[in-house]
Amino acid sequence: MTSKQFFIRSLVFSTLIISLICIINWILDPFGLFHYQDRDLKPYSPSQERLCKYLYSFNYLQTNFEGLILGPSLSDNLNTEILLPYKIYNASINGGNISESKLIFTNILNNKGKIKYIVLCLDPYITKNSGTKTSDMQPSKYWGALGSPDIVKCYINELFVRKGFKKDYFNDYGYYNYNEEKAGLNVSEIIETDAQKTLTVDQLQIDPLALEDLKYIVDKAHQQGIKILAYYHPVPRPRYLKSIAYYHKYKLTVNSLFNSQDNIWDFNDEQYIGLTSDYRSFCDGTHLSYDGANYVLSEIKNKLDINIK
């Protein structure tokens, strides 16, 4: 063919193929961005949790849920489906910090979001550092949903899960079931070994920018009339007692960001000693077991009954 034909055909056919792929992705809309309202969406791979939950915050979450849980892996394994009729999405991110929670929260508010309440999981981990940890939570990912390697991975993950080649970790309430991965760990030994260690400088620090981000979430929620429930994540009792002064100091700093309208409670208080002293509440030295998670969820439900209804 002539050069002119080659030139025109290459542009025309590549435009057609790209357009077709975009249209297909727009129709399938795996992140609930463009049109689907009443659907059940979930990540099909832990590696795409950040991307999925971030993209869900553009449209899907505010359309289908009335509340959010925000936090790191510590709250990621809370199955909020059992809190029905409270429709709460667990927007926690494995390895996430408060800056990333803020991104999801503000994205919802900026995209016609009407959230009634948020449940914040408070722990020094969320304010240890600030900023996003990966490139998955960028506005440019929105248009990537029309065609990019991300969406190809999303389809492949879904296919593998549906065919049984990969484990299905998530449900459509954002619950990340990683507990089975930790089966077989000697939890008592881990907790008692951790309790001997002094917290490191890295663990003790509060990133001032992270604290600003937490303050932003709280202030924004107040402005928008969004009810705040916040809890300090339960720490295994021996480890908590070893660093109790630090945890008290942390709590003082963080509590100062809230007001009397907000409902804050600490699972490390004496009234919850049954939870934190029982090693069966944990699946490793830090994260909750199924029993521990159910306890925390029941307490959240109690607080919701008091504060929301």
Next chain:
Amino acid sequence: MFNSFWFILLLLPVSVFVFFRLAITNRVAALYWLILASLVFFSINHFQSGIVLVGSGGINYFLANIIVRTNGFKKKAWFILGIVFNVGLLLYIKYLGFLMGMVNDIFNTNSLWGRGVLTVGISFITFQQISYLIEVYWEKISSTDMSLRNYAIYLLFFPKLINGPITRFKEIIPQFSNGNFKINYENMVKGLYVFFIGLFKKVVIADTLAIFVNNGYSDPAHLSLLEGWVTSLAYTFQIYFDFSGYTDMAIGTALMFNIVLPFNFNSPYRSQNIREFWKRWHITLTRFLTDYIYVPMGGSHNGEIKTIRNTMITFLLSGVWHGVGWTFIVWGLLHGIAMVVHRLWSKLDIKIPKIISWFITFNFVNIAWIFFRAESFKDATGILEAMLGMHSLYKFEIYTGLGRYEIPLLVLIISVIIFIVLSDFNSNHYINSINTTTTRLLCFIVLIVISMFYLNYSTPKGFIYNDF
């Protein structure tokens, strides 16, 4: 930037279309359109840089016109003033912050003077302007060619504006003066093909390798032997695909306007010695340094000591030009030393197998790049220690950010790397000849689709040489 949707879908097609449309009735209008498009391309995200560009361009044009109209001592004086102005501007914009940092360290002060004034592409723009002044001084450019319009086209032509290739006035302007301003579909095809090869190199290969590089350089003190080598090799190829990818996009874009830019790369990692490497890597920079610094200092014609001196000065300046920091100076000096060693070794006339000479050259270049990339000597030595196995041996964790789905991509990248090292085939081949078969069409369509989807992956990353 070339690797952005607004450039590919808007600026490029609009500028090409309007250029040829105007050229039907008015060539001059087409040229002014090109100047305007170039200013928009440069200034749209860097308005302050645009002001610096226009301002310094105006001053250089004024100086060039004085140089061409004077003789003898006055001519030389104005020429030196022009060089001093350009070098001074480069020093101020690029190095003042670094120099003030040194002053702050020595005198324990805290001056912020010089910070935050960086102008994108300033190094390339400066060299373009210096080249113009030198060519005027050497009377290689006649006064009849020295119109403001010609100078503006030479300086601002957007395909080469930010990262080169560093062109000569007489390479570019005759093409505009005498060239064909009708759409040439063969050039369109070649240009588009080379452009998308460049885009693929950047967004698919270079940006993927960057994951290993960034992970490795974020914590060099704890890298294993395996991680150290993967980090250094990943950067060696990242910088090649990044910069040659940019050059391909520049050459491809220019070709769409029927303008041929000089090559900047010719399979440099196939080089058998360091001299050959600098004939294959950043060719226009080598040409600039050779013609305007090395040769005027005497080159290799005034004895061995002066040749060594001239070589070291040239490469020291190359290091300084590339970046702000002692590591860049070390990188430049390493290459200077290598060139001197090669020169002395060549005199011994000892033949070694090609595979050995390639191995030595490649590994030297690979190690020198460590200083180029590292932000401090501590980081550089951390990588080197890792490569010697002084930390640990087989830990491999620098792939975070990549999942198992990237494995086919990594296999592809490694295959491409092996291919470019083993063969002399590179994108220059497509500029000389291209076939328009159906198979080639299908390959091209796949190349476009993949490149565009990778471009949509995340926020466009700048080119490495944007920082220089």
